Amino acid sequence: MTGSLDIQFGSDSSRSFGVSGIAENRTVSILFGDEQNSITHTKGSPIILEAKKGxxxxxxxxxxxxxxxxxxxxxxxxxxxxxxxxxxxxxxxxxxxxxxxxRYLESKFFKNQTGFIPALHDNIFGKNGFISSASSEKPTGQAFRAFALTGEWIASITTDPIFIQIKCPFPIRIHKIGLRGRRIRTENVKKWTLQGSNDGVDFTDLLIKNSVIDTSLQFYGVTCLETFSYYKLNILEFEGTAPGLNYFQIYSLDPID
Structure with missing residues (x-):
């Protein structure tokens, strides 16, 4: 055997006991009765603790x-x-x-490819329980128009915060959103976030994007582990003087019975 058995008692509070100077690929074992209950170390390999009964x-x-x-x-x-x-x-x-x-959790949900929000005709769509709102809106650019088949939402006040949100009739999980900016190419959204909430007060970030929302329809995947009643898009940076959206849709992740 090569190596040294060390028992050190220094003047300070440090104490050590063990074997030093082990040659490469050589093994040292401390037995507790037999090799089936031991601590073994081969230099260059992990330390093995063997305990027959655990x-x-x-x-x-x-x-x-x-x-x-x-x-x-x-x-x-x-x-x-x-x-x-x-x-x-x-x-x-x-x-x-x-x-x-x-993997198992996601297999129990169906990624619905049909938009969850119906075509709205007013900010309070009482028939289906959807309520759209925004930080501000122009008289002909109300929030609901981003969820309608025609028109667009246009913010009338462009100081923070700038947002549009939809309140669903019940909480849902989503897996993606669809967005399209205003039809005017000089009014693109440059930086934005998507948030979810169940009380309209405390929001959770779902997406934070430095991605331009322009006149083309774009889809963004969302990893959403919770159900939310409110989904809000915040505009952080934009071009032009009147930001807004032409289209805002959410796509539900529906449980499979």
């Missing part, structure tokens, strides 16, 4: 988790906090308490 971690006498055992599983007895990190390679759920992965 490894149990406790804190203040209470069990936190158990790695391995007769069924070779990992059992957690406390919450797991991922600190905004991912858990990957999760299989599709098979039983009631299995974790649901993104």
């Amino acid at each position: 490894l149990q971690i406790q804190s203040d006498g209470e069990q936190i988790c158990l790695f391995g055992s007769n069924d070779r599983r990992v059992y957690f007895h406390r919450d797991i906090l991922m600190n905004n990190n991912f858990i990957g390679n999760v299989h599709d759920p098979r039983s009631q308490q299995d974790v649901v992965n993104k």
Whole structure:
């Protein structure tokens, strides 16, 4: 065997115990009865902890988790906090308490390609429960006209905030939106955001775009994990003097029974 067994007691608070000077590809093991209960390290490779009956971690006498055992599983007895990190390679759920992965969740929804908002004829479309509104609007450029078959919404006040929103009769998830700017090419929207809300007060960002909305119809995918009643488009930067929209549509993600 090559290497040194070190037990160091310095003048400071540091203490160390172990083997140093291990040659490349040489192995050091600490046995707890036999090789099936040991800590093994081969220089240049990961450290291996072998425990025939599993490894149990406790804190203040209470069990936190158990790695391995007769069924070779990992059992957690406390919450797991991922600190905004991912858990990957999760299989599709098979039983009631299995974790649901993104692929499985999306397979249970249908991406509707028909616009959710009907052609509106007024800002308060009581028959179907849709309500359109905006930060401001011109007399012939009301908010509902962005959701109508003709016309367009035109903001009459161009200081922040500038927005148009639709209130749906009930909360829905969406997977994309369709947008078209005003028919005047010099009035393009240059920077915008899409938000969702369920009370019309607290909004969640769904899209933040430095993407020009011009006279052509454009579609944008939306990753929306929640249902919202309100969908609002905020105009942050624009060309010209009277920003607005000719077309605004949302496309629902419908659950499959």
